[in-house]
Amino acid sequence: MSVKYAKRMDYIKGSAIRELLKLTEQPEIISFAGGLPAPELFPIEEMKEVCVRVLDTDGKAALQYSPTEGYMPLRKIIAERMKKSGVEISPEHILITSGSQQGLDFCGKVFLDEGDTVICESPSYLGALNAFKSYLPKFVEVEMDKDGMKMDELEKALQANPNAKFIYTIPDFQNPSGITMSVERRKKLVELAVKYNVPVVEDNPYGELRFEGERLPAIKHFDTEGMVIFLGTFSKIFSPGLRVGWVAASPEIVRKYVLVKQGADLQSNSMAQREAAAFVQMFDLDAHINKIIEVYRKRRDLMIETMEKEFPEGFTFTYPNGGLFTWVEMPEGVDAAEVLKKALEEKVAFVPGGSFYPNGGNENHCRLNYSCMPEDKIVEGITRLGKVFKKL
Known part of the structure; x- marks a missing residue:
């Protein structure tokens, strides 16, 4: 055959x-x-209560199709929680995804044509690299040290690659290195993104899992021009099996992600979204x-x-x-x-x-x-x- x-x-x-x-x-x-x-x-025991509550109070909607953008009470919860990392964003600018991995795939679908450049840390998350490779880009790697991606090397990469479509980074406890980007470099990263008009994809699945010291502001905290796309997830702090993640970005960018999600799966799991929201409402997630x-x-x-x-x-x-x-x-x-x-x-x-x-x-x-x-x-x-x- x-x-x-x-x-x-x-x-x-x-x-x-x-x-x-x-x-x-x-x-x-x-x-x-x-x-x-x-x-x-x-x-597990708490989720037994959550599932019963969702089905008892909202069962018909939980088992029905729902808007592509996601369950509004959950989007409001996410917007409120993002304030802890210094990000003020409207729930309307959040799209619920099937895990943050879907958000990574959508980054490729929204931004990449064959031959475009993705700038990333060296090393970088294998799952993201595989998601982007489907769209046949070129990868430009930027070295890290103990404070994260080197900004002088990043600027050289931006100058040498005018067709770069986005910069991909995991600023907190990076996968695979465990390195955390310093505050100064987060600020500089946004400055360079604006200067060269290249968006930043901030992948942040681990930010709430800090063992010591104060939580650092997200890169998006420093974003005043709508250049940072924040990817979040409940997988590492709650349950990976629910597959509940999100994209938080400017209205223009979120609209593009909504369009590709409609073509991919119409919407994320209605039941899982309500379960995640109900858990936060019924129990203490922190x-x-x-x-x-x-x-x-x-x-x-x-x-x-x-x-x-x-x-x-x-x-x-x-x-x-x-x-x-x-x-x-x-x-x-x-x-x-x-x-x-x-x-x-x-x-x-x-x-x-x-x-x-x-x-x-x-x-x-x-x-x-x-x-x-x-x-x-x-x-x-x-x-x-x-x-x-x-x-x-």
């Missing part, structure tokens, strides 16, 4: 992370591969987030402490102030994908770092997740991984 596919299919590869997640179904594998929230922290933070902070500390003890000289790693990940750099010449094969023999998994670089290279990195494994398995898994590293 000879079937002719769209050219974009040549560029779409299976997600290394999604493939590795299949390993978590094997109970003997200690997996640091996925970006999974801890399932034991899901508010208290739930604080419970998550306490658990994740302990797991981060334990992972870092064990890595310091078990990893050999020449292996370095980041110390994130929040989020789900730390980023490991191995000695030059080491291929993390080959190391993974040895690690799997020891029943421990991680994500090799090469796939986080859209233009290749940097194979001597890996991402480790500390949110999903209980503390005893973190110690055991990192100890096993240390043994594998020492054999190198």
Whole structure:
């Protein structure tokens, strides 16, 4: 059989992370591969009450089609919560999406023609890179340091690429590096976006998961020209299975996203939107987030402490102030994908770092997740991984 596919299919590869997640179904594998929230922290009993409340009070609407833009009470809740990151936005300028991953896909659909440029951090989130690749862009990577994307390098990239359509960034506890962008660079990023007339896509799934220090204002807080598109989600602070995310942007940009959503799926899940809103109304979401933070902070500390003890000289790693990940750099010449094969023999998994670089290279990195494994398995898994590293 000879079937002719769209050219974009040549560029779409299976997600290394999604493939590795299949390993978590094997109970003997200690997996640091996925970006999974801890399932034991899901508010299951509360959600039983929520589901009954939604069906009792609004069942017909919950099971019916609803507006593409989303459930207005939920949009109002999101607008109110965004004030905590310094963003004042009207609920009318928020579109509910099927997780923030759909928002990423829509960024490509709204902005990218074949050959256009996406400017991103180096490394960057694999799920975003895969979403954008469907639209056949060119990627220009900008180096980071401990304060995030280097603004002088970003300006050089903007000058060299006049066809750049947007700048993609994860400013808080970046995936995969765990790095947080400084306030000064957030301000400068908006300044450069306005100067070169290139929008910023601010992907912010982890901002509320800060373990220490004060929460930094979102990049969009500094946006007075409508140049920043904010992507948010309930996946990391509540439930990824509900698939409730959002886009917050200027009215003109949101209208474009609404149009592509109408063509994609008409609307997000009516029931899930009402469940998310009802949970916030019936229970204390901030208290739930604080419970998550306490658990994740302990797991981060334990992972870092064990890595310091078990990893050999020449292996370095980041110390994130929040989020789900730390980023490991191995000695030059080491291929993390080959190391993974040895690690799997020891029943421990991680994500090799090469796939986080859209233009290749940097194979001597890996991402480790500390949110999903209980503390005893973190110690055991990192100890096993240390043994594998020492054999190198």
